[in-house]
Amino acid sequence: MRALLAHRLAAPVAIALIVVALAFILPSNFYLRVAALVWISALAVIGLNLLMGFAGQVSLGHAGFFGLGAYAVAVLPAQFSLHPLLALLAGALVCGLIAFVVGRPILRLKGHYLAVATLGFGILIAMAIANESWLTGGPDGMPVSRLTLFGWRVRGASTWYWITGALLVLGAWLAVNLVASPTGRALRALHDSEVAARVAGVDVAHYKLIVFVISAVYASVAGSALALVNGFVTPDSANFIHSIELVTMVVLGGMGSVFGSLVGAAILVVLPQVLTTFHDYEHLLLGLMMMVIMIVLRSGIVPSLAALIRRTRP
Amino acid sequence: MTNLMTRMGLAALFAGAAAMASPASAADTIKIGSSLAITGPASFLGDPEAKTLELYVKKINEAGGVNGKQLELVVYDDGANANNARTFATRLVEDDGIVAMIGGSSTGATMAMIPVFEDAGIPFISLAGAVVIVDPVKPFVFKTPHTDKMACEKIFEDMKAKGIAKVGMISGTGGFGKSMHGQCLGVAGNYGIEIVADETYGPKDSDMTPQLTNIKSAPGLQAVVNPGFGQGPAIVTRNFKQLGFDVPLYQSHGVASKSFIELAGDAAEGVRLPASALLVAEKLPDDDPQKAVVTSYKAAYEEATGQPVSTFGGHAYDGLMMLVEAMQRAGSEDPQAIRDELEKTSGFMGTAGVVNMSPSDHLGLDLTAFRMLEIRDGDWVLAD
Numbered sequence: 001m002r003a004l005l006a007h008r009l010a011a012p013v014a015i016a017l018i019v020v021a022l023a024f025i026l027p028s029n030f031y032l033r034v035a036a037l038v039w040i041s042a043l044a045v046i047g048l049n050l051l052m053g054f055a056g057q058v059s060l061g062h063a064g065f066f067g068l069g070a071y072a073v074a075v076l077p078a079q080f081s082l083h084p085l086l087a088l089l090a091g092a093l094v095c096g097l098i099a100f101v102v103g104r105p106i107l108r109l110k111g112h113y114l115a116v117a118t119l120g121f122g123i124l125i126a127m128a129i130a131n132e133s134w135l136t137g138g139p140d141g142m143p144v145s146r147l148t149l150f151g152w153r154v155r156g157a158s159t160w161y162w163i164t165g166a167l168l169v170l171g172a173w174l175a176v177n178l179v180a181s182p183t184g185r186a187l188r189a190l191h192d193s194e195v196a197a198r199v200a201g202v203d204v205a206h207y208k209l210i211v212f213v214i215s216a217v218y219a220s221v222a223g224s225a226l227a228l229v230n231g232f233v234t235p236d237s238a239n240f241i242h243s244i245e246l247v248t249m250v251v252l253g254g255m256g257s258v259f260g261s262l263v264g265a266a267i268l269v270v271l272p273q274v275l276t277t278f279h280d281y282e283h284l285l286l287g288l289m290m291m292v293i294m295i296v297l298r299s300g301i302v303p304s305l306a307a308l309i310r311r312t313r314p
Numbered sequence: 315m316t317n318l319m320t321r322m323g324l325a326a327l328f329a330g331a332a333a334m335a336s337p338a339s340a341a342d343t344i345k346i347g348s349s350l351a352i353t354g355p356a357s358f359l360g361d362p363e364a365k366t367l368e369l370y371v372k373k374i375n376e377a378g379g380v381n382g383k384q385l386e387l388v389v390y391d392d393g394a395n396a397n398n399a400r401t402f403a404t405r406l407v408e409d410d411g412i413v414a415m416i417g418g419s420s421t422g423a424t425m426a427m428i429p430v431f432e433d434a435g436i437p438f439i440s441l442a443g444a445v446v447i448v449d450p451v452k453p454f455v456f457k458t459p460h461t462d463k464m465a466c467e468k469i470f471e472d473m474k475a476k477g478i479a480k481v482g483m484i485s486g487t488g489g490f491g492k493s494m495h496g497q498c499l500g501v502a503g504n505y506g507i508e509i510v511a512d513e514t515y516g517p518k519d520s521d522m523t524p525q526l527t528n529i530k531s532a533p534g535l536q537a538v539v540n541p542g543f544g545q546g547p548a549i550v551t552r553n554f555k556q557l558g559f560d561v562p563l564y565q566s567h568g569v570a571s572k573s574f575i576e577l578a579g580d581a582a583e584g585v586r587l588p589a590s591a592l593l594v595a596e597k598l599p600d601d602d603p604q605k606a607v608v609t610s611y612k613a614a615y616e617e618a619t620g621q622p623v624s625t626f627g628g629h630a631y632d633g634l635m636m637l638v639e640a641m642q643r644a645g646s647e648d649p650q651a652i653r654d655e656l657e658k659t660s661g662f663m664g665t666a667g668v669v670n671m672s673p674s675d676h677l678g679l680d681l682t683a684f685r686m687l688e689i690r691d692g693d694w695v696l697a698d
Contacts, residue, residue: 028408028409030404030405030409033401033404034401037401131487133492133496138489138492139422139488139492140420140422140425140444140446140489140493141421141422141425141426143425157404226397230396230397230400230426231426231429232400232429233396234395234396234397234422234426236395236422237397276390276391283353
């Protein structure tokens with residue numbers, strides 16, 4: 001059990017198994033859609049987790065990148081008749097570039113200052129999307145043209161389930177490989193102690209920037225995927241509350257845990273659907289559960305449970 | 315301790331999941347779905363809409379239901395978030411098995427839900443404002459509220475009758491103000507109106523004096539129009555009075571609530587706006603064909619909720635009643651049959667006005683649905 005948990009590919013393999021298994025269990029398109037939403041959120045959360053859990057940097061503006069990715073697949077095909085897949089890549093590229101340019105000065109900041117700077121950046125993107133209505137349709141949003149692959153129109157909940165599931169597995173696999181690489185080791189050193197890392201010869205600013213760019217690309221791809229699944233985008237996807245949701249998913253699932261990213265995303269996406277049964281107490285229960293989880297499982301669900309298993313089975 | 319609490323937490327989760335997985339479906343009820351912005355920034359829309367639907371479904375069931383069956387309303391709160399709305403729409407169609415849908419408080423949420431209902435072939439009556447919902451016409455999508463384009467036309471019609479041709483605009487940059495601003499620019503030419511000044515303000519701005527000063531200096535200015543809602547129009551109205559304009563100020567149907575008059579105070583005196591007859595229910599002449607509908611809805615809503623009536627709840631009333639009549643005419647609860655009958659709705663008198671649907675018009679309201687109101691002594695009065 002311990003050896004299994006410790007293996008580098010444990011998380012992506014587990015995620016792949018879950019994706020395949022759920023496909024046979026889930027009874028209707030509604031469940032498939034909720035699952036696809038979980039995969040998409042989890043993808044963005046894995047990226048943010050690399051930044052928060054491994055490099056120890058907080059971003060409160062990640063929905064900005066998510067929104068840019070979403071609007072890339074909406075605007076580029078509509079304005080320049082670009083293929084949605086190319087638009088997705090273009091969105092990721094643009095987000096990476098923006099993260100690179102913005103990240104250089106922002107990542108010199110520490111702690112709260114960094115959080116505030118990313119917060120400002122995220123709000124800026126959300127405002128631009130809401131106000132440039134000639135391009136983005138303004139606060140009411142705009143439609144996204146359907147994705148066609150080799151003359152086949154991609155539609156239907158189960159198709160998107162598999163596509164987003166595959167994206168998530170790919171994202172998880174890339175993430176664990178990154179963490180296991182020399183870059184990953186440098187990142188973890190940076191997380192534990194920036195000063196120590198610097199003394200050991202790690203180029204702190206360089207690595208912070210790299211992981212910021214990578215996490216922006218994850219968010220952008222997730223945003224594009226959501227826009228394609230929904231066939232419609234609104235500025236909600238880029239707003240501040242969404243940034244907070246992403247951060248909450250990271251913390252809830254467990255910082256520095258790729259599998260935790262999936263668990264955190266699953267809880268925040270599925271719980272509101274479960275709690276509609278309780279109608280009036282929905283938000284109360286959601287808040288209560290999150291509080292209890294954070295008090296009982298202090299370092300996030302997955303790392304805490306993993307530690308528990310290690311302790312009880314020597 | 316930790317172990318126990320963890321287990322309890324997980325147990326709670328599974329119990330919830332089990333509750334979610336067992337949708338009750340009885341054959342003798344008609345399921346109607348709704349996804350509204352009951353909480354969040356657009357709750358002023360979703361809250362009265364949800365209360366109206368619940369109130370009237372109860373009334374209809376007490377009176378024996380529709381076609382001998384009881385109505386069952388399934389309402390979800392999407393918080394005006396388009397992504398949530400889309401998920402709830404899927405849930406209503408796939409899991410709850412509804413035969414018709416009312417709702418979508420905001421345009422964004424409505425547009426995100428449309429593909430779900432079009433694919434499933436289930437009639438969808440939206441309660442959101444923008445004209446894009448029914449233009450172009452989509453087979454299964456209808457809507458009840460007036461469009462912002464109609465508000466512009468009503469305002470310009472009133473101006474034309476008074477010989478006003480040079481108009482200044484000051485618009486909010488929120489969804490409502492932005493959309494109506496575009497529609498007004500589009501139809502101004504049809505009424506021989508020239509926009510001589512065009513200013514905007516943000517949703518959180520607390521002073522619009524600079525923009526209004528610009529408008530005031532526009533040569534030949536004869537009137538000012540202010541598309542927007544929330545507190546912005548109240549501030550515009552106060553600044554407008556402070557700057558001593560000598561031309562009329564037109565607000566939009568977005569300010570058609572008592573709180574606007576309270577916020578704007580004395581400055582609201584003489585402001586004109588197009589709005590639903592619901593606001594002046596008691597003041598309508600007795601021979602007005604709409605009077606019975608609006609006074610009875612107003613009385614029922616205010617008695618049940620203890621809150622002043624709003625036009626938004628009225629849109630939900632119109633949607634539900636049109637749906638019920640369509641089901642009665644169809645004599646069945648088949649979604650396709652309901653859709654076909656909805657499209658044939660004619661002469662339906664709702665809180666928004668007379669509705670005459672057709673295959674090329676899924677709104678069915680014309681300009682007579684709007685009343686031109688004026689604010690006098692802190693209350694609405696019919697201007698014409």
